[in-house]
Amino acid sequence: MNDATETGTAAGELPHGDFRCGLVALAGRPNVGKSTLLNALIGFRLSIVSPRPQTTRHRILGIATSEAGQVMYVDTPGLHRGAKRAMNRSLNRAARTAISEVDLAVQVIEAGRWTDEDEALYAAIAEQKVPRLLAINKVDLAKDKAALLPFVAGLSATHEFGEIHYVSALRRKGLERLQAGILERLPVRPPVFGADEITDRSERFLAAEMVREQLMLRLDQELPYATTVEIERFKDRDDGVAEIHAVIWVEREGQKAIVIGQGGAQLKAIGSTARRHMERMFERKVFLKLWVKVREGWVDDEAMLKQLGYTD
Ligand SMILES: Nc1nc2c(ncn2[C@@H]2O[C@H](COP(=O)(O)OP(=O)(O)OP(=O)(O)O)[C@@H](O)[C@H]2O)c(=O)[nH]1
């Protein structure tokens, strides 16, 4: 709340004079915990998370507004090497674009690991000449915390970061200090979004993501990477229920059988968990209907990828 007595403005009416607002990229190689960090920073389970690399496929904004400012976090697909298939190239494009137009880049890495991909991303950020911070995530996994010190000393000797933060996105550690470091690097500027908005994405997009999250979590090996989700219908019915029809695209007939599972059990589990998550996020009842369809080679098909929204 604003201090109404001193400023003379009604509480919540206008942001105060040094309100900050900016776009902040969470950048890093796949699986370092960018989406988990985004969710922790905005205090809402918005971006999908799984133990597999390349879970995030689209740029998504998560917005955190406080009295001091509004941070628009950009979660991105992890930048990775050797992208041969059209979809992987699209992921790298989205990751690159995301760091080119921000006020600040937060490079996220895993505690104790600095790989060639981290180095390549560091160089890409440096090229953009945007201010940057380093967030060392998953510090909860580091058995010997003292061993992190020489790791960080080595990094600092050869790289320049505005500030280095130790965090655990999973255990919500170190986030306040990181948030303060982020905010002080943003320009003084009025907010872009309303105080209660949390994303720029539609419910339709989020519905597809919640089905996709279940595919990432429940399917084995390479199968999640051969699947994607398209929402064919999203209708708010008169009875207050959101009716959602989703197609799970796979590349081959054999994959379709696995996604459906014995007696339809797998598909049922995917649907019921995704529906529960949708109901929580959309704050209303959801009727979810799923189909599994085959489209050979969709992962390599630029036109199909465009239709499915892989164009950011
Ligand atoms: N122990 C631990 N695990 C974490 C932490 N943050 C994220 N994880 C786990 O790391 C895995 C990957 O997390 P994501 O948030 O999906 O990673 P990401 O960087 O968004 O991955 P992509 O979208 O694939 O690029 C998940 O299993 C998370 O639960 C953390 O602070 N500690």
Ligand SMILES: [Mg+2]
């Ligand atoms: Mg992610």
